[in-house]
Amino acid sequence: MADETMVDQTPGREVKDADDPAVKEGRTMQYERRPEGAGDASAEGSIKGGGERTTREHVVGPVSEFPEGSHRVVDIGGRQIGVFNIRGSFHALPNICPHQTGPVCEAKRVVGTLLATEKTNWDPEWVKDGEVLVCPWHGLEYHIPTGQCLAFPNIKLRRYDVGVEDDQVIIRLSSRAKASK
Amino acid sequence: MAETVVTEAKRQRKEPLTDLLVVDLDVHLHESPGELAPYADAPWDVALEHIKDNHESYLDMPSFSPGVTDGSYQAKFPTAHEGARVVTDQKQMREELDELNVDLAILFPDHLLKLPVLTQAPYASAIARAYNAWMLDKWTSQERGLLGCIVADSHDPHDAAREIEKYADHPEVVGVYLPCAGIDPMWGHRMYDPIYQAAHDADLPVLLHSVTVTHPVFPFNNHGFDTELGRHACSHTFSIMANIVHMITTGVVVRYPNLRIGVTEAGLSWMPFLCNRLDKEYLERRREVPFLEERPSYYLKRQFWVSTQPVEEPEDMRDIVKLIELYDGEDRTVFASDWPHHDFDHPMKIDQIPFPTDEMRRKVFGENALELFRIDSAGRRANLR
Numbered sequence: 001m002a003d004e005t006m007v008d009q010t011p012g013r014e015v016k017d018a019d020d021p022a023v024k025e026g027r028t029m030q031y032e033r034r035p036e037g038a039g040d041a042s043a044e045g046s047i048k049g050g051g052e053r054t055t056r057e058h059v060v061g062p063v064s065e066f067p068e069g070s071h072r073v074v075d076i077g078g079r080q081i082g083v084f085n086i087r088g089s090f091h092a093l094p095n096i097c098p099h100q101t102g103p104v105c106e107a108k109r110v111v112g113t114l115l116a117t118e119k120t121n122w123d124p125e126w127v128k129d130g131e132v133l134v135c136p137w138h139g140l141e142y143h144i145p146t147g148q149c150l151a152f153p154n155i156k157l158r159r160y161d162v163g164v165e166d167d168q169v170i171i172r173l174s175s176r177a178k179a180s181k
Numbered sequence: 182m183a184e185t186v187v188t189e190a191k192r193q194r195k196e197p198l199t200d201l202l203v204v205d206l207d208v209h210l211h212e213s214p215g216e217l218a219p220y221a222d223a224p225w226d227v228a229l230e231h232i233k234d235n236h237e238s239y240l241d242m243p244s245f246s247p248g249v250t251d252g253s254y255q256a257k258f259p260t261a262h263e264g265a266r267v268v269t270d271q272k273q274m275r276e277e278l279d280e281l282n283v284d285l286a287i288l289f290p291d292h293l294l295k296l297p298v299l300t301q302a303p304y305a306s307a308i309a310r311a312y313n314a315w316m317l318d319k320w321t322s323q324e325r326g327l328l329g330c331i332v333a334d335s336h337d338p339h340d341a342a343r344e345i346e347k348y349a350d351h352p353e354v355v356g357v358y359l360p361c362a363g364i365d366p367m368w369g370h371r372m373y374d375p376i377y378q379a380a381h382d383a384d385l386p387v388l389l390h391s392v393t394v395t396h397p398v399f400p401f402n403n404h405g406f407d408t409e410l411g412r413h414a415c416s417h418t419f420s421i422m423a424n425i426v427h428m429i430t431t432g433v434v435v436r437y438p439n440l441r442i443g444v445t446e447a448g449l450s451w452m453p454f455l456c457n458r459l460d461k462e463y464l465e466r467r468r469e470v471p472f473l474e475e476r477p478s479y480y481l482k483r484q485f486w487v488s489t490q491p492v493e494e495p496e497d498m499r500d501i502v503k504l505i506e507l508y509d510g511e512d513r514t515v516f517a518s519d520w521p522h523h524d525f526d527h528p529m530k531i532d533q534i535p536f537p538t539d540e541m542r543r544k545v546f547g548e549n550a551l552e553l554f555r556i557d558s559a560g561r562r563a564n565l566r
Contacts (some may be wrong), residue, residue: 102527
């Protein structure tokens with residue numbers, strides 16, 4: 001029993017994600033509305049500020065270590081990133097829930113979720129199977145491919161640029177050169 | 182100009198949580214029949230042994246902790262959120278509380294949250310006594326900042342009063358827990374006066390804590406909901422409100438004017454409602470409560486300490502400051518995490534409340550709790566006789 005609940009046991013976390021302004025300033029998102037795409041890797045170039053932007057590639061392991069349907073958390077220079085393989089597509093999200101800093105990517109398994117619309121006569125149907133991440137702390141759900149929080153439209157996890165090159169899973173992190181350099 | 186603002190903000194940077202005294206009003210142990218058996222009186226020690234391998238589902242276990250999530254009435258919606266975290270020993274508890282920056286924790290049970298729904302009075306009293314002995318033997322430690330509430334079994338108030346007298350001067354007992362889930366009659370009934378008298382005499386606060394249970398007594402007859410969201414949203418808070426209304430309208434607060442009453446796991450936003458609603462009713466129906474010398478809200482604000490968890494999370498956390506103002510709660514609001522339960526609050530969330538003063542922040546995180554429990558910042562009781 002203890003083993004089974006291990007991932008759920010981690011209390012109080014101080015995960016540093018230098019690129020997330022919310023974490024940087026010692027607060028997490030208080031449901032502030034972020035501009036469309038602000039959390040996306042694709043939009044990183046548009047973030048204002050001094051210093052030259054550089055992109056570094058980090059090899060996190062061979063593809064064989066990330067089989068379809070699996071996910072795990074990797075550490076890149078102290079930054080914890082959840083890497084997901086959904087039907088052959090790779091996705092990478094920060095392992096920190098903007099709600100109360102929970103280890104969102106340490107969910108034991110990736111699931112689907114329930115949707116009910118007029119089309120289904122308001123009966124719930126199972127959707128997004130294998131694409132939904134549920135934070136082990138308080139159960140907040142996220143759609144992995146988009147980073148979108150299902151409960152709150154204004155919360156979106158940033159997405160890291162992840163891909164495969166020569167059978168290696170690569171994460172590209174861009175950072176700004178320090179002014180002192 | 183912009184630079185001046187930045188400097189100002191830096192100067193006013195808050196004392197880090199690690200340096201602040203944090204007292205946590207609500208932390209849960211995980212008792213089990215097998216653990217309690219050696220501490221129980223005959224024949225209940227044997228009865229507990231016999232059920233020790235019963236299937237357990239989080240807070241539910243047949244013959245010990247009847248509930249809803251064991252499949253008795255409902256099935257859970259499919260999810261990957263298990264929410265079944267438990268702490269199994271003192272060392273693990275201390276380590277996890279350290280991670281949460283909690284200095285002093287007040288311990289409550291898991292399964293015994295539902296003690297009132299058991300239908301065998303002698304059995305219920307026996308496991309309350311066993312729990313109290315087990316908790317003090319295995320869990321509490323002033324050095325480790327783990328302080329206990331002994332459980333008062335509602336089935337036999339005289340037995341509960343004897344337990345309070347027995348432990349009145351134990352240095353690690355700081356309160357008396359009154360289980361609220363499924364209780365009938367509610368905690369205002371005069372049959373419970375021996376418990377209040379004993380707590381009053383021992384200068385120990387009583388603490389109300391409910392839990393979600395579907396049970397055919399008000400306000401737990403929540404079978405009308407299709408979802409746990411509905412049941413869970415109402416169960417804790419309605420139970421707390423109902424019990425407090427009863428305690429005020431039967432005069433517990435008048436008969437025991439110095440009794441300190443702590444409230445857990447109901448959030449904060451019902452407090453302004455209850456103050457206003459009771460005062461409104463009082464206009465018309467004062468004659469039903471002729472023992473009250475002031476408006477009901479006077480007693481609510483005087484004798485009740487309210488803990489934050491599950492703290493409301495409005496879009497604008499300044500709303501919480503307003504909320505606390507509405508019940509004059511600067512000296513009566515206390516931090517609680519509810520660790521290790523699925524709906525616990527990390528102190529960082531409470532720290533997002535923009536408290537108007539550092540003093541208020543310190544009060545809510547720790548100092549108000551010291552006042553409620555009459556302890557010092559090292560967890561030593563200041564009221565031992």
